[in-house]
Amino acid sequence: MIDALTRHELLNWLNQIIGYSEMLIEEADGSGQENLIGDLGKITCAAQQMLVQLQTPLTCSPSCHSAINTNDSHKQTASPDQVAHHFNPVDTECNGRGSLLVVDDNPANQEILSRRLENQGYQIAMAGSGVEALEKLTSNRFDLVLLDVMMPDMGGYEVLQRMKADTVLRNIPVIMISACSDMGQVILCIEAGAEDYLPKPFNSTLLKARISATLEKKRLCEQERRYASQAMQTEAALERHRALTQAVAGVAHEINTPLGIVKTGLSIIRNRLSLPNIQALFRENSETEALLQDMLESSGLTIKNVDIAHRLIENFKKIAVDQLLEHQDTVDLPALLKDTVDLFKISARQARLDIRLDASGILKAREWHGYPGYLTQIMMNFLQNIERYAYPNGIGGQVDIAVSDRVLPAKAPQFVLTVRDYGAGINPEHIGKIFDPFFTTGRGKGGTGLGLAIVNNMVTVAMQGAVSVESEPGFGTCFTLCFPKNLT
Missing domain, CATH: 3.30.565.10 (Histidine kinase-like ATPase, C-terminal domain)
Known part of the structure; x- marks a missing residue:
């Protein structure tokens, strides 16, 4: 019976053998060294056969066995030719780009995963511990974190908990990296807010698909938050507009009152100046007669302009009320x-x-x-x-x-x-x-x-x-x- 720690170490070594072999197959196929692909495929195939033996029900926990049965890549062993055909060079024009943080205490695992992701066009940063990961997360912007479950000092679960407790980091999606024996921890991490998990050794197709899906989900969530924020800002602006419109309607009403008084006073003055006995007083000489004429014209012009101002304010008030209601x-x-x-x-x-x-x-x-x-x-x-x-x-x-x-x-x-x-x-x-x-x-x-x-x-x-x-x-x-x- 293999204990959990030994199984974890064996899976890490197999991950490195399979990962490096697959990358060498890609490089050989892209550099015209096809003669190496067959032998590299045999190495990969042998490692996958060892992986199947390691993950049999005799050596795995029930939860681990369940995970194996749901992973098609582990149900049967591919031939060397199938392996070589499956791992053609990755299309660097993949969907989307992003900045990813790879967190794993094993440098070889870091390198394998980072090189694969860089080939897919992502920008990669690496952290060798949970503490280093949190330091980099607080000082840099990342679109996604690939987080190993089992690490010394601070494991992936604790790192995830601290991220979800932080108002800035909680919205960064996390994909857990797990060996089969870590399945119980993976479930805890998913319940704590992790988006997904990737089993070791990494399947390149699964790796690409899950990262793309997680980044797309993040993009849609951010878009939804932006739309919600814009809607709130628009509603706030409209509310300010309604308040201003209501105030304008009130001010327009108040301005009309003194304008009405001005018009009434001017009308009284003009009417008095138009009386025959008053006009007779001003006609005693040419100067007073000219003064009378100036006062009549000025009062008439002022009344006319007061009427214009009153009409404009009434229109303004009506428009404001129409908008308000x-x-x-x-x-x-x-x-x-x-x-x-x-x-x-x-x-x-x-x-x-x-x-x-x-x-x-x-x-x-x-x-x-x-x-x-x-x-x-x-x-x-x-x-x-x-x-x-x-x-x-x-x-x-x-x-x-x-x-x-x-x-x-x-x-x-x-x-x-x-x-x-x-x-x-x-x-x-x-x-x-x-x-x-x-x-x-x-x-x-x-x-x-x-x-x-x-x-x-x-x-x-x-x-x-x-x-x-x-x-x-x-x-x-x-x-x-x-x-x-x-x-x-």
């Missing part, structure tokens, strides 16, 4: 677009933008039943992007906004809205990403990468439409929105 309404589309452009007038003047609105393409009804607040937000995002990216640093330029209607076969009537600039344009490599959340080339210009992502979501989901973009560097950009005249 996600309110559907029937509106005159060109009028809504004009109000939006008016809201942007101050920024447009500072950025020297010449914004032109053309609604002559609407041949039928101008009314749109939808979300006015959403469309206003979309237009504001477009105009802000044009100010920031198309004509940066106040260089100024023309912006053409055009709206038309169309009827397509078997489809409801639609509006087509285009926003075109003639500025810097978009780099072709960025076109496919501009609607992605958090993609921006303007972090230093105040860009968050959310503006066009929100636009895309509003158009496709809320407005049941579509948005597209065409651009050429140096010649400008055109965004096109198509959406139904009446939302269902």
Whole structure:
């Protein structure tokens, strides 16, 4: 009866014999030394026969025997020719690349495994003990750890426990390296969070498949975490937007109160100045008569501009409330677009933008039943992007906004809205990403990468439409929105 420690050592030696023989077969086949392949195959075959004898039920624990019966590579012994054919040079263009840490206290095992993985295109680092492995893990970035179960001082199970207890290391996948007699430890490691295990000696096909599968699973998990993080950030940004919109609506209401008082006071003054007895007092000489005329004109002009300010604030308040309540309404589309452009007038003047609105393409009804607040937000995002990216640093330029209607076969009537600039344009490599959340080339210009992502979501989901973009560097950009005249 062979004890567990002796069996472990024998398996390590067999792993080295088989591993080195297989690598020599690969090198001989790739260097034109085919005459060596037959003899090397015999060595490998003999080692595998010894492996089968070592792993018979008479010398293995029940758990070990179960593992052997589920491993096809150990059920029968291959011929030398089959061995030589099976271990052709590994395709270095394998799926994916990554940085792997190989942890094994046996230098020969380290070398065999590392050389195989380097041939597959991976970057390899090695550690000869559990302590060294933890030191390297804390100071370097690895995509996967291949961890031997049985090591002196600190075994693989303890290393795994410490990794899973660490908030940084816990997400690094671990594949246990095990001799058959270590099966009980392997089960403990799997229960503790290891992804998989590889038996010694290493089967090159199994090695490649399990590492590729583990790295792919890691990639998908990281992608899922990124998407979850992006969703949380987007929701937080939308919540801030709702809070700001609510505050704007409140401020607009408060501003209207003093504007109303100003208008009332000016109207009283103007009415008093228009009374015949008051006007008679000012007509005593030419100077006082001119003063009366100036006061009448000034008060009239002030009242007119107060009315304009009141109307703008009311529009701003309505837009804010519409956005806050996600309110559907029937509106005159060109009028809504004009109000939006008016809201942007101050920024447009500072950025020297010449914004032109053309609604002559609407041949039928101008009314749109939808979300006015959403469309206003979309237009504001477009105009802000044009100010920031198309004509940066106040260089100024023309912006053409055009709206038309169309009827397509078997489809409801639609509006087509285009926003075109003639500025810097978009780099072709960025076109496919501009609607992605958090993609921006303007972090230093105040860009968050959310503006066009929100636009895309509003158009496709809320407005049941579509948005597209065409651009050429140096010649400008055109965004096109198509959406139904009446939302269902």
